[in-house]
Amino acid sequence: MNRAMRSVIYATLAVAGAMLPGLGLSQTNAPVADNAAPPLALVSTIDGAIGPATARQISTAIETAEERGADVLVLRIDTPGGLVTSTRDIVSDILASDIPVAGYVWPGGGHAASAGTYIVYATGIAAMAPGTNIGAATPVTMGGMPGTPQQPPGQEGKDGGGGSPSNEQALAKKSTNDAVALIVSLAETHGRNAEWAEAAVREGESVGAKMALELGAVELVASSLEDLLNQMDGREVLANGKPVTLSTAGARVEHLEPGFMTELLALISNPNVAFLLMMIGVYGIIFELSNPGSFGPGILGAICLLLGLYALNQLPLDHTGAALIVLGLVLMGVEAFTPTFGIAGFGGLIAFIFGAAILVDSDTPEFQLSWWTIAMTSLASAVLLIFLVGYTWRVMRRPVATGAEELQGAEARVLEWENGEGYVHVHGERWHARGPADLAPQSTVHIEKMDGLTLVVS
Structure with a gap:
C-alpha cells in the first residue's frame, strides 16, 4: 500500500470518528446520568x-x-x-x-x-x-x-x-x-x-x-x-x-x-451553670490559698473559674452586677484571711446577693439567673461565713497552748532542789527553776512566770 492510499484511509477514519456523535453512537455514556449521586x-x-x-x-x-x-x-x-x-x-x-x-x-x-x-x-x-x-x-x-x-x-x-x-x-x-x-x-x-x-x-x-x-x-x-x-x-x-x-x-x-464544643458551650452558657462554676472556682482557690500544697482544690477551682468566666463573657452582663459580685467575693476573702468578726464577710455577702440579682442583663427566663441559684449560693456563703466567724471567736477565747503564756499557772513536779533553785518537770520537759528554798523532790509547784529560760515557781 503506497503512501497516498494510507493517507486516504486515515482521512476517512478521521471523518467517520467526527461523525459518531451525530450518528447517536455517543449514547453509550447515557447511563452515567442514571448513576449520578442524588442531591x-x-x-x-x-x-x-x-x-x-x-x-x-x-x-x-x-x-x-x-x-x-x-x-x-x-x-x-x-x-x-x-x-x-x-x-x-x-x-x-x-x-x-x-x-x-x-x-x-x-x-x-x-x-x-x-x-x-x-x-x-x-x-x-x-x-x-x-x-x-x-x-x-x-x-x-x-x-x-x-x-x-x-x-x-x-x-x-x-x-x-x-x-x-x-x-x-x-x-x-x-x-x-x-x-x-x-x-x-x-x-x-x-x-x-x-x-x-x-x-x-x-x-x-x-x-x-x-x-x-x-x-x-x-x-x-x-x-x-x-x-x-x-x-x-x-x-x-x-x-x-x-x-x-x-x-x-x-x-x-x-x-x-x-x-x-457546641454541646459544652450550650451547657456552660446557661447562666446558672456559669455562675455555679465561677463560685466553685473562687472557693476552690480560697481553700488552696488557706491550705497551701493541697493542689487539688486550686487546680479544680482554676478550671471552673475560667470556664465560668468564659461562659459569662458570652452573655449580656450588667457591669454593675459583675462589680458587686467581685466586691462581695473580695470582702468574703478578706474575712477568711483577716478575721473581722463578720463585718467584711456579711458586707460582702450583701454585695454578692445584689450583684447576682442583676448580673445577667436579660428579660428572658432562659438567660436569667434563677433565684434558687442565688439563694443557694448565698446560703452556702452565709454558712461558710458563720463557720469562719464562730471558729475565729472560739480561737480568740481558747487558752494559749504554746509559749511562756501557756506555762504560766501550770503545775510542775520538782526533780532536784537545793538553796532555792533546781529542776522541775512540766509537759514532759525538764526545766531549770528557782523559788522557795524549802522545796523537796517530787513535790508539786505552780509556775508563776518565765524569766528567760528559767521558770519562777511557788
Missing part, C-alpha cells in the same frame, strides 16, 4: 433559646455544607427567642452563606418566636409545618432580647406622669426602630411581606402557618422534610446575594449533630 440536603435542628451555642452550631453547619458542596442546608427551628447578639451573628452567617439556606419552623406545635422570626426571614426560603406559628418579634427595653412586648401604642415617649420622654423609653424606641430596619431589610431581600414583618416587631403580631403563607411571610407550608424538599425543587433563591436554582427533589438527607 445532598443537610439538616440542623435548633431547639430552645437562641444563644452563643446556637450561633456556633449554625456557623459550623454552614461551613460543613460549603465544604461538602451540599445543595441546601435546612434549619429546623423551634425557639421562643434568644439573645440579640447571637441572633445577629446567625443572620450574618446565613446571608453570607454560599449554600442556599432554608428555614423550616418545625414540628407541629413549635414556633419561631422573637429571634426565630429574624432567622427565618434571613433564610433564602421560609417554610412552616402545619400547626406552627411565627412572630412576636418586639424587642425589649433592657436585656438585648427580641421577645417581650413594649408599651401599648400611643404611650411611646411618655413617662408615668405624662412628662418628657425618659432614657428608658428612648432606648426602647431606638431598639424597636433598629429591629424594624433589620427585619424589613431581610423581607425586601427575599421578597417577603415587609408590612407584616414590621407589625410583628412593633405590635408583637404572631400568625399560624396557613395565615403566614397567605400573607407572604413564608413561601411554603410543608408537612414533612421530604415534602419540603419536593416543594423547594426548582425554586430560585438567593445565596450570598446570588440567585441559585434549587435541586432538592429526592435529595439525600443527612442530619448534622452539634459537636462536643
Whole structure:
C-alpha cells in the first residue's frame, strides 16, 4: 500500500470518528446520568433559646455544607427567642452563606418566636409545618432580647406622669426602630411581606402557618422534610446575594449533630451553670490559698473559674452586677484571711446577693439567673461565713497552748532542789527553776512566770 492510499484511509477514519456523535453512537455514556449521586440536603435542628451555642452550631453547619458542596442546608427551628447578639451573628452567617439556606419552623406545635422570626426571614426560603406559628418579634427595653412586648401604642415617649420622654423609653424606641430596619431589610431581600414583618416587631403580631403563607411571610407550608424538599425543587433563591436554582427533589438527607464544643458551650452558657462554676472556682482557690500544697482544690477551682468566666463573657452582663459580685467575693476573702468578726464577710455577702440579682442583663427566663441559684449560693456563703466567724471567736477565747503564756499557772513536779533553785518537770520537759528554798523532790509547784529560760515557781 503506497503512501497516498494510507493517507486516504486515515482521512476517512478521521471523518467517520467526527461523525459518531451525530450518528447517536455517543449514547453509550447515557447511563452515567442514571448513576449520578442524588442531591445532598443537610439538616440542623435548633431547639430552645437562641444563644452563643446556637450561633456556633449554625456557623459550623454552614461551613460543613460549603465544604461538602451540599445543595441546601435546612434549619429546623423551634425557639421562643434568644439573645440579640447571637441572633445577629446567625443572620450574618446565613446571608453570607454560599449554600442556599432554608428555614423550616418545625414540628407541629413549635414556633419561631422573637429571634426565630429574624432567622427565618434571613433564610433564602421560609417554610412552616402545619400547626406552627411565627412572630412576636418586639424587642425589649433592657436585656438585648427580641421577645417581650413594649408599651401599648400611643404611650411611646411618655413617662408615668405624662412628662418628657425618659432614657428608658428612648432606648426602647431606638431598639424597636433598629429591629424594624433589620427585619424589613431581610423581607425586601427575599421578597417577603415587609408590612407584616414590621407589625410583628412593633405590635408583637404572631400568625399560624396557613395565615403566614397567605400573607407572604413564608413561601411554603410543608408537612414533612421530604415534602419540603419536593416543594423547594426548582425554586430560585438567593445565596450570598446570588440567585441559585434549587435541586432538592429526592435529595439525600443527612442530619448534622452539634459537636462536643457546641454541646459544652450550650451547657456552660446557661447562666446558672456559669455562675455555679465561677463560685466553685473562687472557693476552690480560697481553700488552696488557706491550705497551701493541697493542689487539688486550686487546680479544680482554676478550671471552673475560667470556664465560668468564659461562659459569662458570652452573655449580656450588667457591669454593675459583675462589680458587686467581685466586691462581695473580695470582702468574703478578706474575712477568711483577716478575721473581722463578720463585718467584711456579711458586707460582702450583701454585695454578692445584689450583684447576682442583676448580673445577667436579660428579660428572658432562659438567660436569667434563677433565684434558687442565688439563694443557694448565698446560703452556702452565709454558712461558710458563720463557720469562719464562730471558729475565729472560739480561737480568740481558747487558752494559749504554746509559749511562756501557756506555762504560766501550770503545775510542775520538782526533780532536784537545793538553796532555792533546781529542776522541775512540766509537759514532759525538764526545766531549770528557782523559788522557795524549802522545796523537796517530787513535790508539786505552780509556775508563776518565765524569766528567760528559767521558770519562777511557788
